Amino acid sequence: MTPIIAPSLLAADFSRLADAAAAVHGSADWLHVDVMDNHFVPNLxxxxxxxxxxxxxxxxxxxxHLMIEAPDRWAPGYAEAGAYNVTFHAEAAADPVGLAKTLRSAGALAGLAIDRDTPVEPYLELLPHFDTLLIMTIKxxxxxxxxxxxxxxxxxxxxxxxxxxHLQVRIEVDGGIADDTIEAAATAGADAFVAGTAVYGAADPAEACRRLRALATR
Structure with a gap:
């Protein structure tokens, strides 16, 4: 699959989110939106x-990317709001497959996230029900x-x-993705890359996206 570059708004100025989106228009594939609830993770x-x-x-x-408790309750609202892909954490979902079906019925792709300390093997059999597997490369x-x-x-x-x-599942990585790490992630098998500081900490966010894409396709 062609690499996907997804700048994370978590690294942008929250008072200028529309400007942050505009800054990568035409160079990014997706816009990564981190939703945290101060319960599943300590941040809000x-x-x-x-x-x-x-x-x-x-x-x-x-x-x-929903880093929240009770995603079964809240995730469908993001699909209904027009999200292209809604990813929730395996550690938080009561019924991952059921929620994936609900998200797809609402018109979104369904993603399953695995945090740093969670092994991936128990969830591999669920992948036919998902479009994206997000593997955290940080906590x-x-x-x-x-x-x-x-x-x-x-x-x-x-x-x-x-x-x-022969599954059509994106393998996405999130955490510390930058010029010096994206090649290793791509070589390991990732084909979607979330980059926050590497994009929004750059003088030219659009050029940063293009550079990351080039490195991921070497």
Missing amino acids: TIGLPVVRSLRGATDLPFDV AGFGGQRFMPEMLAKVRTARQHVNAG
Whole structure:
């Protein structure tokens, strides 16, 4: 699959989210929206009202990453608000497959996220029900953390499973993705890349996206 570059709004200026979206228009594939609830993870970020509002400010597909408790209750609202892909955490969902079906029925792709300390193997059999597997390459909850190369073992395991089963599932990585780490993630088998500081900390966010894409396709 062609690599997907998804800048994370977590690293942008929250008072200028529409400008942050515009800054990567034409160079990014998705816009990654981190939703944190101060329960599943200690941080608190934007929620559904902001996503609804921002949806009217850009036509970039929204890649919504729910780091929240009770995603079975809240995730469908993000699909109904126009999110392209809604990803929830395996550790938080009561019925991952049922929620994936609900999200797809609401018109969104369904993603399953695996946090740093969670093994990927127990969830591989669920992948036919999903469109994206998001593997955290940091501990979920805060931006700006250092990339953990040991997490790429999960990416390799997932890629082998996806290829063996001929599944149409994106393997996405999130955490510390930058110029010096994206090649290793791509080599391990990732084909979608969330980048926060590497994009919004750059002088030219659009050029940063293009550079990351080039590195991921080497």
